Amino acid sequence: MVLRFRPVVSTRLALGLLLSGGIGSSLAAEIELPAVKVQGQDESGYRNETASVGGFDEAPLLDTPASITVINAALIKDQQARLLSEVLRNDASVGDSYAPIGYYENFVVRGFSLNAASSYKINGRTITGEQNVALENKQQVEVLKGLAGLQSGISEPSGVINYVTKRPEDVRSVTVSTDDRGSGYIATDVGGWFGSEQQLGLRANVAHEDLNSYVEHANGQRDFVSLALDWNISPDALLQLDAEYQNKQQRSVPGYQLLGGTEVPHDASPKKLLGHQSGGKQVGIDSLNLNGKFEYRFSDQWKSNISAARSKVVIDDYSSFAWGCYYVSNCNANTFSPEGDYDIYDYRSPDDTRRDDEIQAAMTGLFDTAGLGHELTFGTSAFRRVVDKRDSVNEYIGSGNIHQDAPSFPPTDKPLNDSHRNLDSRQYGLFVTDRIRFNEQWQTILGGREVRLDEKAFDKNGIESRHTQQYVFLPQASLIYKPIENISLYTSYSKGLSLGGTAPWFATNSSETLAPTTSRQIEAGVKYDWRRISFAVAVFQTRQAYQYSKPDGAGNFTYVQQGQQKNTGLELSANGWATERLQIATSVAAIRARVSGSGTPDYEGHQAINVPKLRASVYADYALPWVNGLAVLGGVQYSAKKSANRNGTVEVGDYAVVNVGSRYTTKVDGYETVFRLSVDNLFDKRYWRDAGEYMGDDYLFQGAPLTARLSASVNF
Numbered sequence: 001m002v003l004r005f006r007p008v009v010s011t012r013l014a015l016g017l018l019l020s021g022g023i024g025s026s027l028a029a030e031i032e033l034p035a036v037k038v039q040g041q042d043e044s045g046y047r048n049e050t051a052s053v054g055g056f057d058e059a060p061l062l063d064t065p066a067s068i069t070v071i072n073a074a075l076i077k078d079q080q081a082r083l084l085s086e087v088l089r090n091d092a093s094v095g096d097s098y099a100p101i102g103y104y105e106n107f108v109v110r111g112f113s114l115n116a117a118s119s120y121k122i123n124g125r126t127i128t129g130e131q132n133v134a135l136e137n138k139q140q141v142e143v144l145k146g147l148a149g150l151q152s153g154i155s156e157p158s159g160v161i162n163y164v165t166k167r168p169e170d171v172r173s174v175t176v177s178t179d180d181r182g183s184g185y186i187a188t189d190v191g192g193w194f195g196s197e198q199q200l201g202l203r204a205n206v207a208h209e210d211l212n213s214y215v216e217h218a219n220g221q222r223d224f225v226s227l228a229l230d231w232n233i234s235p236d237a238l239l240q241l242d243a244e245y246q247n248k249q250q251r252s253v254p255g256y257q258l259l260g261g262t263e264v265p266h267d268a269s270p271k272k273l274l275g276h277q278s279g280g281k282q283v284g285i286d287s288l289n290l291n292g293k294f295e296y297r298f299s300d301q302w303k304s305n306i307s308a309a310r311s312k313v314v315i316d317d318y319s320s321f322a323w324g325c326y327y328v329s330n331c332n333a334n335t336f337s338p339e340g341d342y343d344i345y346d347y348r349s350p351d352d353t354r355r356d357d358e359i360q361a362a363m364t365g366l367f368d369t370a371g372l373g374h375e376l377t378f379g380t381s382a383f384r385r386v387v388d389k390r391d392s393v394n395e396y397i398g399s400g401n402i403h404q405d406a407p408s409f410p411p412t413d414k415p416l417n418d419s420h421r422n423l424d425s426r427q428y429g430l431f432v433t434d435r436i437r438f439n440e441q442w443q444t445i446l447g448g449r450e451v452r453l454d455e456k457a458f459d460k461n462g463i464e465s466r467h468t469q470q471y472v473f474l475p476q477a478s479l480i481y482k483p484i485e486n487i488s489l490y491t492s493y494s495k496g497l498s499l500g501g502t503a504p505w506f507a508t509n510s511s512e513t514l515a516p517t518t519s520r521q522i523e524a525g526v527k528y529d530w531r532r533i534s535f536a537v538a539v540f541q542t543r544q545a546y547q548y549s550k551p552d553g554a555g556n557f558t559y560v561q562q563g564q565q566k567n568t569g570l571e572l573s574a575n576g577w578a579t580e581r582l583q584i585a586t587s588v589a590a591i592r593a594r595v596s597g598s599g600t601p602d603y604e605g606h607q608a609i610n611v612p613k614l615r616a617s618v619y620a621d622y623a624l625p626w627v628n629g630l631a632v633l634g635g636v637q638y639s640a641k642k643s644a645n646r647n648g649t650v651e652v653g654d655y656a657v658v659n660v661g662s663r664y665t666t667k668v669d670g671y672e673t674v675f676r677l678s679v680d681n682l683f684d685k686r687y688w689r690d691a692g693e694y695m696g697d698d699y700l701f702q703g704a705p706l707t708a709r710l711s712a713s714v715n716f
Contacts, residue, residue, distance in 0.1 A: 045583040046075045046621070047534055047576035052124060053142035053162040055151060056362055056377045056433070062527050065445060065478035065490035067093075067538040067571055072140040073166070075585060078621065078633055078663055080177065080678050080709045082185075082209070083132060084161070087141050089637050092589040092615040093571055094143065096690035100701060102218055102252035102283050104130045104315075108692065109145055110542060111567040111593040111611040112158035116354075117385055117425075117499055119155060121162040123242065123291055125309035126152070126383060128354040131287040134246050136187050137205040137226040139166045145571070146540060147494035147521040149474035153383065153429045153451050154497050157519040157542045165242050168193065168201025168230045177711035181212040185711070191228075201230040211250055214705055217273045220250025220282060236297040244289050249282045254322045255690070255699030256402065258644060260338035264652055264688070265402055270702035274322040275344040275406050277397075281318035288312045301366045308359040315352040317392070320406075321345045323697070327399055334506065334697055340402040346412040349392035351419055358383045362431075373437035377447075380430050387423040390416060391460040394505075420462030423513060425455040425499070433476070441482050448475040451497060457513040468515050472497050491524040501547040503559030504696030514561055519544035533576030533584075541568045546598050548646065549696045559696070563597030565608060581623040585635075588616045606648035610692040612640040621663075633661035633678070644691040645698050655687035657703065672715040680707045 048070035052058040061068055069091045081087045085105050088094040097113045099105035106129070107114050114120070116129030127133070135141075142162040148155045168191045177185040191203030204227050211220040226244035233239060254274050256265045291309035298304070321344070325331035328341040336342045362379030393414050400406035433447025450473050457466040478492035500514030525538035543566045549557040569591035577583045593608035607613060619635030638656045661678035681704060689703040 045577060046072065046585045046619075047532065047583070048072055048140065049529075049534070051142045051144075052164065053121075053144040053148075053151070053160055056124075056379070057364060061534070061536075062482075062486070062488050062529060063443075063480065065480055065492045065523075065525075067145040067523065067525060067536065067540070069093075069143040069145070069573070069587070070140055071143075071585075073138070075619070076135055076138070076141070077713075078661070078676060078678075079619075079659075080661075080676055080711055081135060084135075084141070087135070088143065088161075090585055090587070090617055090619060091143055091145075092573075092587040092617045093145050093569075093591075095610065095612070095615065095639070096701065097610065097692045098255075098694035098699060098701075099690060100253050100255060101213055101215055102220060102250035104132055104285065107158075107161075108610060109143070109158035110540065110569060110589075111591045111608060112156055112542065112544065112565070113692070114158050114161065115156045115499055117356075118152065119158065119160055121152075121160060122289055122309070122311075123165055123240075123293065123307075124162060125291045125307060125358050125360070126356050127289055127309070127311035128287070128313045128356050128385075130315060130354050131246070131285055131313045132248060133163055133287075133289075134205075134207065134222075134224040134226070134244065136189070136207045136224060137166050137203075137228065137242075137244060138163050140164045145538075146523055146542065147476075147496040147519060149494055149496035150431060150433060150447050150449050150476040153381065153427055153449055153474070154453065154499055154516065156498050157496055157521060157544045165226075165228055165244075166191075166203060166205070167240075168203040168228055171203070172716035173713055174716075175711055175713040177709060179212070179710070180706075180708040181214060183212040184208075184210040199232040201228075203228040205244075213250070213253075214271055214707065215253050215273050216271055217276050218251045218253050220248065222246065222248040222250075238295045239292070240294075241292040242290070246285075246287050248285045251280060252283045252317075252319050254319065255701045257323070257334075257336045257342070257700065258650055258698060259336050259340060261333060261335040261645070262650060263338065264644060264650060264700065265336070265340065268402060268702065270686070270705050272402075274342065274402065275320040275400055277320040277344070277346075277406070277411070278408055279411055280320045281316075283318060284316035286314045302363070303365075304361070304363045306359070306361040309357070311356040313354045315349075315354075317347070317349040317352050319345075319347040320397075321347045321394070322400065325399070327396060336402065342400055342402065343396055344398050344400055344406060344409065345394050346397045347392060347394050348412075348416060349390055350416065352389040353419075354385070354387050356383070356385050375435040375437075376432070377434075378430075378432040381428070383427040383429075385423065385425045386421065388419055389422050390419045393417065418462075421458050423455070423457055425453070427454075428452045443480045443482075445476070445478040445480070445492075447477075448473055450474075453497070453516060455516075460511050465512060466515070470516065472518070486529040488527045489525070490527075492522070494521045494523075495519070496521070498544065500561070501559065502695075504549060504557075506696065507549050507557045507559040509559055512559065514547065514559065517545040517547070517561055531577070533574060533578060536571070536573045538571045539569070540571075541566065546595055548598065548600075548603070550598075550600060557696070562599050563595060563604075565593065565595050567591055567593045567608075567611070581625065583621045584619065586616075586618040588614070590614050603646045603648075607643050609643045609646050609648075609698070610690070612642045612654075614638075614640040619659075629665040631663045633663060635659050639689075642688075642691045644688075644700060646693070652688035652691045652700065655685060655703070657685050657687070658682045668714065674713045674715075676709075676711045676713075678709050680709075681705060 054064040097108040120129040187207035293307040325337040360381040395412035398409035431449040523540040546563040573587040593611040684706040690701040
């Protein structure tokens, strides 16, 4: 960080010099000296002290009674992340949950899966999660781990991921990048302030990417454009608008399945595309996200805001999908055969459309009563989600083997089915929260949200199969104690409401969407800011109804809500400057996940599927003292072994992946230029990154092999 100023000799000093004869009588009242350059150190780096995801406004993390991770633009740039999975690897509490290449990603947080319908937000407003949100216009990614019923209404017990967009500023930059596979990437970031009083700010981001995947036959391309506007209408009124559009085309990569249901595939290559058909189509995902916010300050104590958003995603879903072995001799199962044989299905579901609309109005005020300080926020919200899709075509066309290239088969000639309304979910809420300060050490946060849910689900023929009308109150209570200014201890209780799951195609109630279910959480933690580094410790216990395909012993399954899953865990983190030249971003999570009361004893008494007992992430940035502008970067992601099926009889092994890199900042033709080199999976480790479940089936996805990426960013 460089500050420039011009010191000025005061009029009194100039007059004194004049009277003493030290300067000539023609000297002006001020003397301007040459510019002085003051070099200071960037205090921020990868550390963030505030976040907005934990409440209704931006607040210090130290005063927020929740476990929150913030990954900012500096860390995203240094790691050259393009996908959310590459960002979230910095949080040990987060893992993949059916995140195939060429498709949209989903994640598991604290052992529970996020829900694409309610767990993802931009600037606090809900978006359709069935998209790979672009990062070019994002200032930071915030992860609220645990229940967020008060903040979000219907949400999963896993938490919420919130993208915060970049605001207008004077910036002119171009970034180009490539990797060891020859991919191409170019992005521009342009912004500025305009008007007689610089009251109008604009910022535009544009990017194009040619994706050369490490998986054969899975190349693709991506185009992105965004625009942000800030209008300071008056000293008390601010309007912010954001719009972003992305089109991504890439062939999706199906996952592996257990061999015979009892063995993890061996000698599998992460570069192999199972079931490849030369005539197969790419998956196309068109996404449009719009949101706006108007803030008005009535006084120093009272302010209000109203925000609205629309998010729409259209997916042209095509795949040569590897699944099961029903057409292989002596197999007849939802898994690959013991020899690695699998069936290939021609899957088609174009025009799969998801749309979210949301509006919220809130008022916040500061006042004192009976010697207590209050920060009161209250408001109302309305949210609607609709899903329009076809009953998919999913026709068997042939079989293959994981150790061989798949033969080419004629595609299906079955016509597409008509599109119909699949879900229409409406949610209305009234919320209130009050932060009460007793003194400098003690404060409490009490609040709740009254939710009215009106949800209609439709079967594959478009006929209404369920109409749920439900009122539920979601309370939240927290207590914070700060013995000194830079330490806070907290405990909290939350209740949440989650959307019901959808029955898989092989269940007796295929495609049925179950009713919403409640979840509860207790959490306690300690946060400590020491110099320029922040430490956090949290312990939690979360309970949610268990949803799964229940076997009847005769080969049939029915998708039900029965029993509960209880996850208990410990989280540790440290972020910031460990020394003047070394900054770190590190976290550790230990989770015990158990199922009880399900009615299926084989699914109980062991660690839940795809939840390791221990996961850790360490990343460091060290500025070399002997080369100005050069830093070395590196980190390790570790995961203990994980159950690969609900029975807990098969596990994938533990792994540690080492990543290294460097950053060099210099001047090229007078322009600041930053070169970045990153090498992920330095030792080309083979491992299973994801052993989760999707639509009732177990899938295995391998981690990426050694990948090198080089970029250059020029600031004009």
